[in-house]
Amino acid sequence: MGPPKAPSFEGAFYLSSHVFEYTLYLDVTNIYFLGLNNKQAGFNQKTIKMKKLFTLILLTVSAAGFSQQQIKITEAVVAIDGTSRNSLAVIISGSNADDIKKAWKKRLKDLKGKVSDKTIIFGDNCKLKEMGDNSFDVYSLVEEATDQGVRLVVAFDLGGAYLSTANHPGQYPAAEKLVYDFAIEQARQVVSDEIEASAKFLKGFEKELVGLEKEKADQESSIRDYEKKIEEAKTAIEQNLGNQANKKKEIEGMKAIITELEVKLKAIK
Numbered sequence: 001m002g003p004p005k006a007p008s009f010e011g012a013f014y015l016s017s018h019v020f021e022y023t024l025y026l027d028v029t030n031i032y033f034l035g036l037n038n039k040q041a042g043f044n045q046k047t048i049k050m051k052k053l054f055t056l057i058l059l060t061v062s063a064a065g066f067s068q069q070q071i072k073i074t075e076a077v078v079a080i081d082g083t084s085r086n087s088l089a090v091i092i093s094g095s096n097a098d099d100i101k102k103a104w105k106k107r108l109k110d111l112k113g114k115v116s117d118k119t120i121i122f123g124d125n126c127k128l129k130e131m132g133d134n135s136f137d138v139y140s141l142v143e144e145a146t147d148q149g150v151r152l153v154v155a156f157d158l159g160g161a162y163l164s165t166a167n168h169p170g171q172y173p174a175a176e177k178l179v180y181d182f183a184i185e186q187a188r189q190v191v192s193d194e195i196e197a198s199a200k201f202l203k204g205f206e207k208e209l210v211g212l213e214k215e216k217a218d219q220e221s222s223i224r225d226y227e228k229k230i231e232e233a234k235t236a237i238e239q240n241l242g243n244q245a246n247k248k249k250e251i252e253g254m255k256a257i258i259t260e261l262e263v264k265l266k267a268i269k
Contacts, residue, residue: 071183073176075165078153080139081120085155086162087139088176090183093149094190100150101142103189107182108138130174134159154179 071090078087092100101121108115113123123138137157145151156163156175165172 071180071187073180073183078141078155080141080153080155083139085139085157086164087153087155088163088179089151089153090179091145091149091151092183092186092190094194095150095186097142097144097150100152100186103186104140104142104152104182107178108140111138113138128174128178130177131156131171136163152179152183 071092074089076087076089077084078089079085080087101117105115105117105121108121108123108126111123111126111128113126116122116124121138121140121142123140125135126138127135136159139155139157141151141153143151143153154175158168158171161167163172163175
């Protein structure tokens with residue numbers, strides 16, 4: 001039983017359901033399966049080559065999108081874990097929810113918070129020097145935002161009130177910078193990962209080019225060998241034609257001798 005068909009591609013090639021979980025799914029240094037029979041190896045090789053091509057297209061499209069990406073923090077009241085909280089929200093393009101959750105939990109731990117993620121990501125008793133001496137709680141929501149990327153929503157509970165520009169003008173910029181810097185870091189990480197993946201493609205292409213150049217050199221060498229053999233054959237043919245002409249003369253001479261001998265034979269009585 002093979003992998004499921006990608007319905008939007010009319011069965012042109014097969015994709016694992018995880019291939020969309022990002023372009024780093026493929027490793028071009030291990031692009032071929034080994035140890036399979038010829039028929040099966042040929043199928044898998046074709047399938048993976050199509051994946052490689054599709055992944056390269058994803059990298060190209062994604063790179064075009066990132067060239068115009070701008071990180072923007074918005075303030076809004078958002079329901080987090082069933083409670084409406086004044087929050088800071090940001091869209092991180094190109095990433096995925098699992099990576100953002102993992103990175104954001106690490107960031108909250110850097111703030112000395114006790115982190116849990118049963119339903120939402122909750123950071124208890126976090127501290128940030130730029131926001132003052134008091135600790136605060138952080139309620140966070142990470143979700144896939146359709147084709148826009150990953151949406152990170154963060155609410156800062158300062159102890160009875162959620163952080164807002166209106167009520168906390170002195171603390172809000174530091175919190176906004178925290179979220180902004182995190183989003184920038186993650187967006188850059190996505191691009192860095194794509195650069196790394198693209199570099200692997202480049203290395204693979206360069207290796208393929210070396211192989212093509214060697215193949216061309218081998219073919220040219222074969223042509224020279226064939227041309228030499230052709231010239232040798234032409235010389236041999238010329239010699240053969242000369243030998244044939246000589247042999248024909250010898251044959252005619254021998255025929256003449258035989259004719260004379262036959263006449264001589266009849267003359268004996």
